[in-house]
Amino acid sequence: MNVLPCGDQAFLVEAGDTATVLGLYAALADPRPDGVTDLVPAAETLLVRFDPARIDPGALVQRIARTEPATEAGTAGTRGGExxxxxxxxxxxxxxxxxxxxxxxxxxxxxxxxxxxxxxxxxxxxxxxxxxxxxxxxxxxxxxxxxxxxxxxxxxxxxxxxxxxxxxxxxxxxxxxxxxxxxxxxxxxxxxxxxxxxxxxxxxxxxxxx
Structure with missing residues (x-):
């Protein structure tokens, strides 16, 4: 995954495919890291918006980098979701x-x-x-x-x-x-x-x- 700055309050994560985006979205959404204000998935990317007063951008990049996308069985919306x-x-x-x-x-x-x-x-x-x-x-x-x-x-x-x-x-x-x-x-x-x-x-x- 490639993490790119998107302004000073967001990162754009290039995940490569929809399945990885969904897995990463699920892994970061539950529980959502403190300071992350919104997660916006797309076909191959995930926009991670954050409050720089609540979380250090560098720490967030590290958190994203070490986050394993949820497997299909655990992905929000594939089992147990609404x-x-x-x-x-x-x-x-x-x-x-x-x-x-x-x-x-x-x-x-x-x-x-x-x-x-x-x-x-x-x-x-x-x-x-x-x-x-x-x-x-x-x-x-x-x-x-x-x-x-x-x-x-x-x-x-x-x-x-x-x-x-x-x-x-x-x-x-x-x-x-x-x-x-x-x-x-x-x-x-x-x-x-x-x-x-x-x-x-x-x-x-x-x-x-x-």
Missing amino acids: LVTIPVVYDGQDLADVAERTGLAIRDVISVHTAAEYTVAFAGFAPGFGYLTGLDPRLRLPRLETSRTRVPAGSVAIAGDYSGVYPRTSPGGWRLLGRTGIALWDTGRTVPALLRPGVRVRFTAVAGEA
Whole structure:
């Protein structure tokens, strides 16, 4: 891992891959070192924000360097973490195309997508959008060559190694499998984002309105 200064109150840890980021995030989050104010995971990096009045930057770098990423069994969000179940109406615009490209029947695409347990690896793109790891290799397809100008809020989609749910209507290039009526981002909640790093996610197929 490479630890880089990011201003005078943060370090950017280059971990190299999402699994290592998740493991390091879990190891530093529980318990969080005194003086560390925030941990922000991404696909290959972890931003560690800190209060220099409470922890010496050099000591923090040493702490990060000797921290062993948690194994999958111990990673927050893979076992024992909060589980969010999202009901999905599988009628997405790309469902038939995904079936054709993967060689699966539509019912099998749905079965494979709902059989997995996902983990929110990191958030980005829009408030409340979580990048979910755990997608079955049979469903791993690239983004659309041309993004749509409008993807409805609640759209459940896949792209590359990830699955995700659009928290609001926006442009997007992921392949749409279905939709949910659950609010992914609600400023009226104490914690606005339903899907936060480390949270486990299961999708369940429902008929009619989600």
